[in-house]
Amino acid sequence: MSAKIRVGIIGSGGWARYGHIPALQALEQFEIVALAGRNLTKVQGYAKQFSIQRSFGSAEELIADPDVDLVVVLAPTPEHGRLARAVIAAGKDVYTEWPLSTTTAESEQILTLAKVKGIKHVIGLQRRFSPAHRYWRDLVRQGHVGKIRSVRMSVGVDAFGAVMPEAVKWVLDPANFTYLLPVYGGHFHDVLFQGVGFPEQLAAVMESQFPITTIAETGEKVPSAGANQVMVMGKLSGGGLFTVQLEGGQVNRTGLQIDITGTKGALRITNPRGFQNPEDHAVWAMSDDTGSFKLMPTPAEYMPLPVSHLDASVQDVAYLYAAYARDKRTSSTDAPSFEDAIRQHRLIDEIRQKSEAFGV
Numbered sequence: 001m002s003a004k005i006r007v008g009i010i011g012s013g014g015w016a017r018y019g020h021i022p023a024l025q026a027l028e029q030f031e032i033v034a035l036a037g038r039n040l041t042k043v044q045g046y047a048k049q050f051s052i053q054r055s056f057g058s059a060e061e062l063i064a065d066p067d068v069d070l071v072v073v074l075a076p077t078p079e080h081g082r083l084a085r086a087v088i089a090a091g092k093d094v095y096t097e098w099p100l101s102t103t104t105a106e107s108e109q110i111l112t113l114a115k116v117k118g119i120k121h122v123i124g125l126q127r128r129f130s131p132a133h134r135y136w137r138d139l140v141r142q143g144h145v146g147k148i149r150s151v152r153m154s155v156g157v158d159a160f161g162a163v164m165p166e167a168v169k170w171v172l173d174p175a176n177f178t179y180l181l182p183v184y185g186g187h188f189h190d191v192l193f194q195g196v197g198f199p200e201q202l203a204a205v206m207e208s209q210f211p212i213t214t215i216a217e218t219g220e221k222v223p224s225a226g227a228n229q230v231m232v233m234g235k236l237s238g239g240g241l242f243t244v245q246l247e248g249g250q251v252n253r254t255g256l257q258i259d260i261t262g263t264k265g266a267l268r269i270t271n272p273r274g275f276q277n278p279e280d281h282a283v284w285a286m287s288d289d290t291g292s293f294k295l296m297p298t299p300a301e302y303m304p305l306p307v308s309h310l311d312a313s314v315q316d317v318a319y320l321y322a323a324y325a326r327d328k329r330t331s332s333t334d335a336p337s338f339e340d341a342i343r344q345h346r347l348i349d350e351i352r353q354k355s356e357a358f359g360v
Contacts, residue, residue: 005325008034008062010083011074012046015097018311020072021050023318026307029325036062059083063090070324073097076170077178081106088113088121095324097124098186100341102177107345111338122324123341125190129319130312131302132281136260136269137195139296144285146264148240151196153258154247155188160228161249162210166217172224179226180248181206181351186344188256189244190336196260199242199347202234204354210249232351256281268293280312 007030009016016035024030032052037043040057047055056062063071063086071087073080073096081101087094088110100107100123114121127133140148160180164172171178193199206227213224228248236242240262247254255272268284271277284293307318323334 004031005029005328006031006033006067006069007072008032008036008065008068008070009072009074010036010059010062011072011076012037012043013074016074017046017050019314019317020074021052022310023307023314024321025050026310026318027305027321027325030321033067034062034065060086063087063092069093070095076176078102078170078176081110084110084121085113088117088119091117091119093120093122095122095124096338096341098341099177099182099345100338102175104342104345104349107338107342111342114338120324120328121338122320122335123338124317124320125187125336125340125344126316126320127187127191128194128336129316129323130191130280131298131315131319132269132283133191133195135296135298135302136258136267136283139267139283139285140195140260144265144287145260145262145267148196148236148238148260148262150240150261151192151236151242151259153188153192153243153256154245154254155184155256156247156250156254157184158250158253159183159248160210160224160226162212163214163216166215169215169222172213172222172226174225180228180246181226181230181348184246184248185230185244185348185351188246189347190340190344192242192244192258193236196240196242197237198343199232199234200237202232202350202354203358204230204232204351205358206230206352206355227355230351230355266293277312280315 007024009020012035024032034054035043035047035052036056036059044055070093073083075083077099080096084094084096100110170176207229208224208227209229211224213222230246232244234242258269260267265287269281271281283296285296286293305318305322307315320335326332327335
């Protein structure tokens with residue numbers, strides 16, 4: 001393709017301005033031509049700040065713009081499904097931030113619509129594109145650990161604690177599908193199981209350790225039904241065993257740690273931030289003849305894009321967009337699609353069902 005992919009972004013919040021806009025503007029394959037949001041005055045200001053040509057006060061106006069090839073949906077989660085359907089109906093490619101919608105059934109319907117329309121669809125599971133994650137997954141495929149015996153992942157964050165700001169009060173309604181398991185589970189399960197194989201069977205337990213959330217600005221007490229502690233264990237398709245612990249509302253954030261042990265060695269992946277990362281994850285390796293972990297710097301070939309000036313979490317977004325552009329050019333299938341979203345939806349459903357069966 002010689003022409004740039006013309007992008008319209010729905011949503012002008014922090015993640016659009018911190019993540020998507022800088023990532024897209026760093027890539028020569030793309031041009032952001034339109035920005036839409038509910039507050040037109042703010043949207044116009046952001047458009048001027050980032051040199052974006054057109055501003056819209058509604059998503060529908062942007063979707064109808066004939067100069068937009070790819071629509072990026074960054075609105076709040078409850079709007080994802082409706083907006084994705086509107087983009088598909090217009091016959092345009094669509095990128096939707098994870099989750100695709102608030103229910104598995106709705107997401108399955110959206111995937112069917114996209115297939116019928118024949119458009120390309122992308123889901124924002126960008127964590128898998130971290131250079132460090134791509135590196136350790138290749139180490140696993142190359143046999144560094146041998147046959148996987150066990151996998152352990154812990155994700156500890158300060159989000160979803162006992163006190164939350166008014167601006168995100170809406171996430172406390174579990175119907176909005178924006179609590180710990182969908183958000184952090186969706187992203188980090190995708191990262192993990194892309195590398196070690198998906199669960200063949202599992203058990204789970206979840207608990208809401210802060211059943212009442214206090215709104216910081218007002219002191220209002222709001223019931224919080226979404227679990228802020230999740231533990232999953234089971235067997236991988238390749239035969240190894242795994243455990244995953246997600247913990248929200250930490251006072252002292254522990255971040256991300258993944259341990260993978262096998263018949264020949266071990267890998268450890270760490271990041272004290274866990275989610276929005278100024279720096280990429282660290283990969284440590286141990287072989288059977290050393291007895292200690294050694295830092296394995298990510299090789300330069302895993303970082304081919306000119307995005308080193310961006311925070312690592314934003315670089316992940318750039319690599320996802322580059323995969324989409326490559327798919328458009330070569331008919332490859334590297335970018336995560338709505339099929340990947342459905343897989344995460346179904347995994348979350350199974351975790352919830354097994355937790356209910358456990359009696360929690």
